[in-house]
Amino acid sequence: MPRRWLSGVLAALLTSFNASTALAEHEHSSSEFEVFVAAEGLAGPGQPHRRDDDSWFNADVIFGMTREKFRVFGEYFITPEEHDLERFQVGYELVPDTMVWVGRFHQPASGWNTEHHHGRYLQTAITRPTIENWEDEEGLIPQHITGVLVESRRPLGREAGLQVSGGIGASPTLSTGGYSPINLIDNNPGRHGLSLTARLAYLPEYVGTSSTGLLYGHDHVFLRSAAASAALGSSRATLGIYGAYADLAVGDWRFIGAAYYADIQLDGPGRDESFVSGYIQAERQLPYHLTAFARTEDSARMQKSRYVSLFDDHSGDIDITLRRLAGGLRWDYARRQALSLELSHVVSLDKRAYQARFQWSAAIP
């Protein structure tokens, strides 16, 4: 039933978003409609069931509207298995480049997701680092928060800039298999705790794409199932995330990396835990619209963590990757269309595997 009214709302929004936007209409509003699509083939043992972001086909529909200082923005992700309103935000631009948003947003304390979100076409590699996985991919860090988000970019000196983002809202609940964030169009069983997330970034160039900074997250997570509570010996957990990231473009090279320390405090007799995870990816643009990339991911203490083991749904899939070495090639063979190949070696909680992925991705229009 909720899906029905959502369809109505989406239809109304989409019809109001005329992509040709009519500059000449001389009204001070504009709209945006973009679809990122991707189709993927996967070969290799250890992944008999596809995860949502790894499905053979997915479409990420972006719609937005700006009217004076107000913005409405949404991201609807569709796969053969699911369709979710991933983000829906209503914002007001207090001063230039300072926005206050209300709604469901991607928490800012992520080095990867704040850059790529669900749009597969914009990320060079096919896979994302495991520590950056979404909740429905057995992601270990809550990513979708419902509440208030403030984003600001201020000049620093003549060239540089400082970017500050802070979010406060409702964090997901947790049961065996993963987090359940607030769903804007459906029921939300269980109790949702408080989430505080922040990102402080230095931009070497105010108008550039490079940045480096610190990440912070503090999530009170309530466990929704008796099995999860029994496994942890606690009915709730407080997740503290402390991280640093860098995303640097140097000539034809781009480096993106992040490291996270996760501190898990349990309520009751359960023993507190912590783990560390990080990755670095290097990309190099080559002639003929080719881009080569390589990424290494590593972690410590994840395999001993009872908290992490809650996310392993024992489906036979590779859910939690402890280490991964990946490399590949992307070919932007046409405007807004690319073919990518990625080969990787994965060490998960219970197996090792080689994987080969092939992907077509595009942005429409």
Next chain:
Amino acid sequence: MKIVLAKVYAALMLSVVLFLCAIAPADAGEELVLIVSAQSNIDPLDSTLVRKLFLGLTVNHLGSRLRPVLNESDERIKELFLQNVVSMSDSNYDRYILRLSLLQGRTQPVVFKDKKKLIDAIAADPSAVGYVWAKDVAHDAHVKILRVLWHD
């Protein structure tokens, strides 16, 4: 006789080529200029503000948000814009522009493939900012030139 005719023909062709080169609109003296509507009271923008505008960041003037307009009517204009305004390759700029909508729901700049439509659109909107060859707006009273972005 045939050899003489061939020489005369070659000389004529050479003369025609040289004459066409002389009268063709020379690249020398060409200017790419930033334009706004003649009704607009936007002051000249410095290069940093112009770059900021075309990279999708907010640039306000007298409380009104300026709106960038991309000119893709001419491959040479596109090339000069990428080199001199945003300092990015075509593919990098395209991906950057795509990111705008994903990051903050920002609207991508409007693209025009036809220079007349672009000039008309800018003339009609006091908040629109675009770029064209100077010669295309030299006698157009509906738009005014804010600055020269590139000259030969």
